[in-house]
Each structure stands twice: as C-alpha cells, then as structure tokens.
Amino acid sequence: MHPLEAELRSLLEAQNGFSPVDGAGDDDDDEIPVGRPVPEYAAVIDAFPSATVADIHAVVKRMVAAGLGEECLRAYSTCRGDFLQESISRLGFRHGPPWPAAEEEIARWVEVVRVAVFILFPSERRLCNRVFAGLAAAGDLSLAETCRGAMRRLFAFPEAAATASRSPERLFGLMDVYEALRELVPEIASVFSGESSSVLLLQSAAAGARLAAAVRDVFAELENRIRRDPVAPPVAGGGLHPMTRYVVNYLRAACRSRRTLEEIMNEDGGAAAGDQIGWAMDLLLGNLESKSKCYRNPAQSFLFLLNNGWYISQKVKDGELGILLGEDWIRGQTASVRRWRSSYQRTTWGEVIDLLNASREASSGSFSPAPASSLGEKLQLFNELFGETYRNQTGWVVADERLATELRASAIELVLPAYQSFLRRLRSSPALEKSLGRLVMYSPADVRARINRLFKWSARNL
Known part of the structure; x- marks a missing residue:
C-alpha cells in the first residue's frame, strides 16, 4: 500500500467511530429517528474537525497529483462506505429480502431509507464537496462509490417487493413502499446530480417503475381470483357472499390511497384507475349473477342479488371508491338494485x-x-x-x-x-x-x- 493511501485511510478511519445516529440501533431501544427534509447535515461534517478535513483534502490532492487517483477513490469510498453501512445497521435495518415482509418491517425500511436519503447521503455529498474541492469529477465518482453499497442494500427491499408473488394481499405493502420511493426520488436526484452518480438515481426510478408494474399485476390477479371463484355451492339463505365482502372492502382499502393508485395505473398509458376498479366490480357482479342461478327458488335468487347488490351500493356511494368508479357506474348499480328488489317482491x-x-x-x-x-x-x-x-x-x-x-x-x-x-x-x-x-x-x-x-x-x- 502506498504511504499516501495508508495516510488517507488512517485519517478517515480515525473518524468512523462516530455516527450521526449513534445509539439509535441499541438492542434495548427500538425507536428510530426519522429523517427530515431540512438541511440538518452538519452531523457528519462535525465528526471531522476542520483541521482534519483540511488534512484529508491535502492528501487527496497529493494522491491525484501523483497519479494515485484510483487508490484515492478506493480508500475513500471503502472507508466512508463502511461508515454508511454501519449507520444503516445501527438504525435497525439488518436485512433486505426475502419478501413478503411484515408491516413492521416495511415501516422500519421506510424510516431507515428516509434517514439515509434525507440525512446520510446529503451529508456524504457535503463532505465530498469539501474533501474534493477543485476536483469535482473525482468527488462525484467518490460519492457514487461511497453510497453504492448502501443504496444497493436499501433498494434490494423494493426490488424484492416488485418481483415477489402477485397475491392481492400484497397490494398495501407494495403501495407503502412505492409512496416512500416517490417522496425520496426528488431528494435522491438532488444529491446524486453528477454524471458518475446518475446510475443511483436511475436505480431508484427503476425500482419505482417495477413497483408500479407489480401493483398493476396484483390487480390483474385480483380479477383472476374473482373469475376463479366457484359458482357453487350457493350461500345459505341467499345472504351476502364472502367474495362480495372481500372484494368491496379490499377495493375500499386500496382507494384510501386514491391519488397513488391513479398515478400507478396511468403509468405507461395504462388503463385509468377508475376503469381498472370498474372492471373488477363488473367481474364481481357477473360472478354473482352466475351464482344466483344456483338457487331453485326464483325469489331467493333475486334476494341473493339484492343482498349483494345492496351491500356494494352502500359501500361505494361515498368515499374514494365511489369517486373512482364514477357517478354513471353508481347510478347503474343503483338501478340494478331497484330491479332486483322489484323482482324479489314480484316473485x-x-x-x-x-x-x-x-x-x-x-x-x-x-x-x-x-x-x-x-x-x-x-x-x-x-x-x-x-x-x-x-x-x-x-x-x-x-x-x-x-x-x-x-x-x-x-x-x-x-x-x-x-x-x-x-x-x-x-x-x-x-x-x-x-x-x-x-x-x-x-x-x-x-x-x-x-x-x-x-x-x-x-x-x-x-
């Protein structure tokens, strides 16, 4: 190892005992500080006395001048990259895949990635700007290499989410991760604005796109589940079918994030969210029509349709689900309920x-x-x-x-x-x-x- 590289490592490693989130990951304390999108990035800089920063900068300039740019990059990115990895571990994030993850794991990931993106990565950006002052290209490349491992580790989580099974129950975790990424992308773009670090921005954008595709696939699987639901046996007494309750309440829960759902569905020219949900509801109604034919008594057949149609109407008439379905769909459903009610009374x-x-x-x-x-x-x-x-x-x-x-x-x-x-x-x-x-x-x-x-x-x- 060249003496200058050894000196640089010594200066950097002497400071890596400090973490801006020191103690947050202690075993007896599960609380995690939440990053805030404000310029409170002095924590990492303050770990280096001004004289030390000046010494590191001087060594870096000498190494570059001596043709040791590659060794300089390796030493700096390794030391600071280890610091980032340790900081993320101490925040409580010790693993990524496999998926599916429990709700608490998703919440933990969201908090950790916000700290990384709003505090840790900007702090590294600021430190690189000072250490590589006058060497912008080298500083940008060092930042990219420093943060690459932490980014890969953090973004393995949404990548695993996007490639796991398409079970409808996974929708809400996927949307939580997607919404977190959507909030982070502008800050990531701000931190990694240089040419060398643009690949990290592309990584985050690609993860968001894959999550959006996974959400659309989950909706397709929901439709398949409705289609595959067996027609027989009929529900006792012509009452509410479990599939009706499941689908309607599932869609109501999904529509609590209506704007996110609209954004995801409209990506790449896909069907509007209202159309997608309308298709699912129409599939459900068609399935119920088929199920109603299992009753020998016509009055009970109409009562079954009335029970399920009434339940749907009550659940969609207000709230975000009704907004997405639209007034025309709701009017049509109301007319169907009136028709089934009249048919039940007549028969x-x-x-x-x-x-x-x-x-x-x-x-x-x-x-x-x-x-x-x-x-x-x-x-x-x-x-x-x-x-x-x-x-x-x-x-x-x-x-x-x-x-x-x-x-x-x-x-x-x-x-x-x-x-x-x-x-x-x-x-x-x-x-x-x-x-x-x-x-x-x-x-x-x-x-x-x-x-x-x-x-x-x-x-x-x-």
Whole structure:
C-alpha cells in the first residue's frame, strides 16, 4: 500500500467511530429517528474537525497529483462506505429480502431509507464537496462509490417487493413502499446530480417503475381470483357472499390511497384507475349473477342479488371508491338494485296479490259478482300460498337490517290491504257466513306478524 493511501485511510478511519445516529440501533431501544427534509447535515461534517478535513483534502490532492487517483477513490469510498453501512445497521435495518415482509418491517425500511436519503447521503455529498474541492469529477465518482453499497442494500427491499408473488394481499405493502420511493426520488436526484452518480438515481426510478408494474399485476390477479371463484355451492339463505365482502372492502382499502393508485395505473398509458376498479366490480357482479342461478327458488335468487347488490351500493356511494368508479357506474348499480328488489317482491308476493285481486274490476276497483264456492277456493289457495311463502322464507337472510325492515314494510303494504279487502268481500257473502271462521286461517294481524318475523334472525347471525 502506498504511504499516501495508508495516510488517507488512517485519517478517515480515525473518524468512523462516530455516527450521526449513534445509539439509535441499541438492542434495548427500538425507536428510530426519522429523517427530515431540512438541511440538518452538519452531523457528519462535525465528526471531522476542520483541521482534519483540511488534512484529508491535502492528501487527496497529493494522491491525484501523483497519479494515485484510483487508490484515492478506493480508500475513500471503502472507508466512508463502511461508515454508511454501519449507520444503516445501527438504525435497525439488518436485512433486505426475502419478501413478503411484515408491516413492521416495511415501516422500519421506510424510516431507515428516509434517514439515509434525507440525512446520510446529503451529508456524504457535503463532505465530498469539501474533501474534493477543485476536483469535482473525482468527488462525484467518490460519492457514487461511497453510497453504492448502501443504496444497493436499501433498494434490494423494493426490488424484492416488485418481483415477489402477485397475491392481492400484497397490494398495501407494495403501495407503502412505492409512496416512500416517490417522496425520496426528488431528494435522491438532488444529491446524486453528477454524471458518475446518475446510475443511483436511475436505480431508484427503476425500482419505482417495477413497483408500479407489480401493483398493476396484483390487480390483474385480483380479477383472476374473482373469475376463479366457484359458482357453487350457493350461500345459505341467499345472504351476502364472502367474495362480495372481500372484494368491496379490499377495493375500499386500496382507494384510501386514491391519488397513488391513479398515478400507478396511468403509468405507461395504462388503463385509468377508475376503469381498472370498474372492471373488477363488473367481474364481481357477473360472478354473482352466475351464482344466483344456483338457487331453485326464483325469489331467493333475486334476494341473493339484492343482498349483494345492496351491500356494494352502500359501500361505494361515498368515499374514494365511489369517486373512482364514477357517478354513471353508481347510478347503474343503483338501478340494478331497484330491479332486483322489484323482482324479489314480484316473485315472492305476485301470485298472492294476483289471487286476491282476481275478481276485482280493473276499471272501478269494485268486485264483480262471484260464487261463494269460488271465493272459498281462493281463500284456501291464499292460505296455502301465504303459508308456503312464510315457511320458505323464514330461514332466508337479509344482510342489512335497514334493508330487511324496508322489505318487511313493503310486503305488509302490498299484501295486507289486498287481503283485508278480500276478507270484506268474503264477509259480505251470506253463503260463507257460517264457515268463515273455519276457512280463515290468518287474520290481518296474523299476516302482519308473520311478515314481520321474516329475516329477524339475519342480523344476529351475520
């Protein structure tokens, strides 16, 4: 080793016992200082007395003049690079991959990389400017070599994130890492502005691009998961399907970072975030339509669609998810819910209402004359239809208490007046007067009570 290189190493290593984050990584203290984007970079410079900095600068000039530029670069970047690596370790970052990482590991990485980018790397930039004063090219190259190992170590984490599996559950960790990188890129560009260190800036930008691609791939995998979800068996009672709950709440959580999601989806001319999420929701709705066909009872099929459609509508009508989907999509979904609700009511109570109104004249609303035997037969048929409907739907599910209350109220409003009018018609028939008590199985109060008992168990069992 040349005497000048040995002297330079001696001067540098004498100062490397100091760290600007000294003690932050002690085993009994998990707290990590968070870097701030302010010029508080004197910590590293202060580790070198002015006289020492001047001595280092003098040795560097002599080495360059003596044709020992390569040895100078190696000695400086090795000593300062070791200092950076030790500083990062003492911050608590002791490993990178494998992925997936737990939430606390992601949070730790975010804090450590912010300290590195906002404090450690700018401090090294400032130190290089003083040590290599008058030797700008050598200083830029020394900075790049000094920080290369630390950058590689820190950026192995997002690289691992970007190349790991495409499980939808990884989305939120990916977006946390992406958002951290987005904040850091301008500062990295400021620190590594020289030609020799531009590769470090490119490394950070490439990591961000790969993370964005990984997020788009995760959304594609979410769509595949929806497609692959088996149609059968049907959900008991026509209630809320687990896939509906999973997809809607997943997208709501993803949209809390709506602006980040829009930025990622729009990169490289990709589909807008609203379109991407709209496709996922449309896939879900199509899957639900297929699942509804598993029910033998048409009313239960429509109730299943109503349950799931109502849940979706309530979850998207406000908040970031609704903003991304847009008003047109929400209006279309609301119209579908109304259609399913109407179809459920028609298939549940339509035959009952048609029976009760069978002899009513459409023009005046009065009853046309009808034989007592015909009225008695209609009453018996009503008893059978109403009883069968009640028995069938006693175990059916309505996932939302407000919806259940509205369905019960609508049924009462639809059935009870027609039934009361029919009973008045029966009582006006002298031929049925004696047998009326035996024929009438349900009083109006009984009809109301039974309808009010429908779906009562739903809220307690969901």
